[in-house]
Structure formats: C-alpha cells, structure tokens
Amino acid sequence: MPDRAPQPVDRPLPTEEARDLISLVRDIAQREIAPKAAEEEDAGRFPREVFSLLSESGLLGLPYDSEYGGGDQPYEVYLQVLEELAAARLTVGLGVSVHTLSCHALATFGSKEQQVEHLPAMLGGGLLGAYCLSEPASGSDAASLRTKAVRDGDGDGWVITGTKAWITHGGVADFYTVMARTGEEGPRGITAFLVPGNAEGLSAAAPEKKMGMKGSPTAQVHFDGVRVGDDRRIGEEGQGFTIALSALDSGRLGIAACAIGVAQAALDEAVTYATERRQFGKPIADFQGLRFMLADMATQIEAGRALYLTAARLKDAGRPFAKQAAMAKLHCTDTAMKVTTDAVQILGGYGYTADFPAERFMREAKVLQIVEGTNQIQRMVIARHVAGPETR
Known part of the structure; x- marks a missing residue:
C-alpha cells in the first residue's frame, strides 16, 4: 500500500512561540518516540532516555515558572504538547502528565525556600x-x-x-x-x-x-x-488533601489531552487504512457506512479538544475550572475508548492483530477512563456542580 502520512492537527495556538514549541514536539515525537513505540511497548520497556531528552529540551516543566526552570507556558499550550506526545506513545504523554502532577504540590504550595532548593532539578534537571x-x-x-x-x-x-x-x-x-x-x-x-x-x-x-x-x-x-x-x-x-485535589483538577486535564492524542492517532490510522484498502473495486472509505463512522470519530475528537481547551483557558485566566476539568476528563476518555474501538472495527481482522497499532490504542484507551478519578467519579463531581451536593 502507498504511504499516506496523516496531516498534522491544525491547532489554535496563541503565539508564534507556541507554534515553534509544537513543531519541536512533533519533530521529537516523529524521530525519537513513534518509531520505537510498538516494539518497546510489546517488550514492556520504559523509555527513560526519552524523558531525559524531554527534560533537556525544556518539556518537563512547561506550565511552571521559568524562575525555577519551567517553561512559562499556559495550560492551553502545555496540554496540546501532551496531546502530541500521547499520539506518538501514551507511555510518554501520560508520563509527562504524571511528572507535572508530581511537581504541582511544591510549585503551588511550597515555600520559597523549598522551591529554590528543589524545583530546578525537578523541572529541568533530568529528574522524574x-x-x-x-x-x-x-x-x-x-x-x-x-x-x-x-x-x-x-x-x-x-x-x-x-x-x-x-x-x-x-x-x-x-x-x-x-x-x-x-x-x-x-x-x-x-x-x-x-x-x-x-x-x-x-x-x-x-x-x-x-x-x-x-x-x-x-x-x-x-x-x-x-x-x-x-x-x-x-x-x-x-x-x-486540599493540595491533592488541587493537583488532580489540573491532572485531569492532562489525562483528557492524552486521551485525545490516542484518539487522534487511532483516527489517523483508520483513515489511512480506509483510503488504501480496496474492496469491490474501490477504497472502503467510499462506502457510506464507513465514511459516517470516520465523520463521527473526527467530530468527537474535535469536541473533546475544544472541551479540554475551554477548561485550560479558564485555569489560565485564574477562574474556577474543576467542573470543566471533570467534564473534559469524562468526555475525552470516553471518546478515546469509542474511537479506538471503531478504529479496530474499520481495520477488520487486521485491527485485531498486533501488526497494526489500532489494537494497542484500544488497550491503552481503557486505562484513561480509570486513572486520576474513574469516569463514575467524574460524573459525581459534575453532578455536584450542576445539582448541588447530595442530600443526607
């Protein structure tokens, strides 16, 4: 089959610096992460050298203060970096999100002395x-x-x-x-x-x-x-506990972005296959039933991306965002599960084999509905914002 590379996501980035940052991340993802992802996941190998590279490139402290080695990037940009990394390999995207979560307590609630002593190594000194x-x-x-x-x-x-x-x-x-x-x-x-x-x-x-x-x-x-x-x-x-919940509100946005990254990768794989695979004398992408599946997949991904970016912009503006973070985590991870399942279906028997990445995307998507608050917990959080606390 001819090689048909997926088109990069057209991202709503606020500055030229942010566009350059996304270009850097895409280059690293395509050169250093994606080519080894399937083999290393199958072998259960943790890519510590990738995290070292990300640290050297200034990508492990993006949403934190540059005074301590961070990148001074708004969450609106940081989350789109996560999405790009997760699309290449979820182990890396989620790993960066967890690292960021681990730094949140000290960066937000630590004393000045603690921040000066520890944050530079945590944000840009190669630590994980x-x-x-x-x-x-x-x-x-x-x-x-x-x-x-x-x-x-x-x-x-x-x-x-x-x-x-x-x-x-x-x-x-x-x-x-x-x-x-x-x-x-x-x-x-x-x-x-x-x-x-x-x-x-x-x-x-x-x-x-x-x-x-x-x-x-x-x-x-x-x-x-x-x-x-x-x-x-x-x-x-x-x-x-207050510190933990504060971190989780931000961390849920990281999970949402990673979920959209996995979903986007699955959609790209499904589109590539459907436009190249021929049955009954034409590409299977010409059949309306399959075209509608691809349209639904793309629509849910765009909706999820818009939802997590809305929550990120609220956070960047210093406004409450816990409800929107829970909504983004819920919607984006459910979307990832649905999109990856549909991608396997579109690939048919090939989708069920490890020769294609669709089955890996499907297996990876499931955990995103569980980590950092199950989606049942997210529904409880959202309902409290909408209808008030439960009566006793």
Whole structure:
C-alpha cells in the first residue's frame, strides 16, 4: 500500500512561540518516540532516555515558572504538547502528565525556600516524579488513606510508613509527592511530603502486569519507616488533601489531552487504512457506512479538544475550572475508548492483530477512563456542580 502520512492537527495556538514549541514536539515525537513505540511497548520497556531528552529540551516543566526552570507556558499550550506526545506513545504523554502532577504540590504550595532548593532539578534537571495518593484499600475514597507520617524522636522530621498503590513511575522515579496521614481520620488529617526516590526504607514492588501501557511501570511503593526532614513537608499540616485535589483538577486535564492524542492517532490510522484498502473495486472509505463512522470519530475528537481547551483557558485566566476539568476528563476518555474501538472495527481482522497499532490504542484507551478519578467519579463531581451536593 502507498504511504499516506496523516496531516498534522491544525491547532489554535496563541503565539508564534507556541507554534515553534509544537513543531519541536512533533519533530521529537516523529524521530525519537513513534518509531520505537510498538516494539518497546510489546517488550514492556520504559523509555527513560526519552524523558531525559524531554527534560533537556525544556518539556518537563512547561506550565511552571521559568524562575525555577519551567517553561512559562499556559495550560492551553502545555496540554496540546501532551496531546502530541500521547499520539506518538501514551507511555510518554501520560508520563509527562504524571511528572507535572508530581511537581504541582511544591510549585503551588511550597515555600520559597523549598522551591529554590528543589524545583530546578525537578523541572529541568533530568529528574522524574511520581504522585502517591492511592492505596490498596483507598482508590476513589482517597480521604481514607492509611499511610502514616509521625514526628520522629527529636521532633525535627517525620517517619512515613505505609503502602501506596497504582503509582505510575513506581520504582523508577527520582522523587515522590506523598500524601500521608498526620492527624485525625478523614481529609483534614492528611499532609503532603516530598520524598527522594533513594530514601532509605523506600522500595517498589514488581510492576503490575497491565492490559496496555506495558512500557509504563505501575507499581506499589512501600514506605518502611522512611525518614524525611520537616523541610520536606509541603504546605501546612492537614493541608494535604486540599493540595491533592488541587493537583488532580489540573491532572485531569492532562489525562483528557492524552486521551485525545490516542484518539487522534487511532483516527489517523483508520483513515489511512480506509483510503488504501480496496474492496469491490474501490477504497472502503467510499462506502457510506464507513465514511459516517470516520465523520463521527473526527467530530468527537474535535469536541473533546475544544472541551479540554475551554477548561485550560479558564485555569489560565485564574477562574474556577474543576467542573470543566471533570467534564473534559469524562468526555475525552470516553471518546478515546469509542474511537479506538471503531478504529479496530474499520481495520477488520487486521485491527485485531498486533501488526497494526489500532489494537494497542484500544488497550491503552481503557486505562484513561480509570486513572486520576474513574469516569463514575467524574460524573459525581459534575453532578455536584450542576445539582448541588447530595442530600443526607
């Protein structure tokens, strides 16, 4: 079949600098990420050298302050970078989103001294982060977490004990943003800490064996009496749950952008196949039933992109965006699941084989409906904004 490269997305970018940034990202994605994606995902290989390259290129701290090594980019631009990376390989796009999430607590709630000391290495110094909120018995009910942090003997630091679960980059991260219980039960007793990846007593279990994203390590992380100084406490005691929710509002936009990236990649694959595959003497893209499928796929992708960008612009303007972030996460990840499933259908038997990437896109899309708040949780969040809190 002749080679038919997909057309780049025509993006609504606010500045010439942003257009240059997207061009850089596309070049890296096409040269360094996409060509190896299928082979490395099949082998379960984590591309740490890609994250090093992204760090060297200034792409791991895009939405943060340039004073500390960030890129000073609005979320409107940062999210479109994520989309481009996820379209090339979800392990990379989602990994950048998780790293950004891991930096959020310190960048937003940390003291000036903490930011000066730690952020430059986190944002542009080659370090990779992980975000530790979920536990084996507390996923959606994050306020019930059991990992504890207690004052050590001299009162000048903390000892953290417990297990975190479903941690992206677990075992390979250089730092962990950890939510631990320091006080009463419920959300008011949780505090945030910045824990170095080489801390004594910190270890990771073997990575989970997942349906998709096999190159991205997801593992339990154990804290067996891990000691950290009080200078690694982020924010006030008891403020950790507020910090966690603030990070998740932004993180959900990252997931939404990644979902649209995967969906766009699946649509591109489906269009390429449908215009090249001939049956009954003509391309299968000429058959109305299939053309309508492609039209629906493209429409849902554009709607999802518009929704996450609307939420991003609200955030950039300093306005409330939690409802729109939940809507974007819900719609975009459901769209990714539907579009990738339809892409497999359009490719027929070939779509069900690992010789084509459609089946990988479909497997990867599923996790996006689960991570950083399941889509059932997103519906609860949206309903509270629309109809008020549940009556008791």
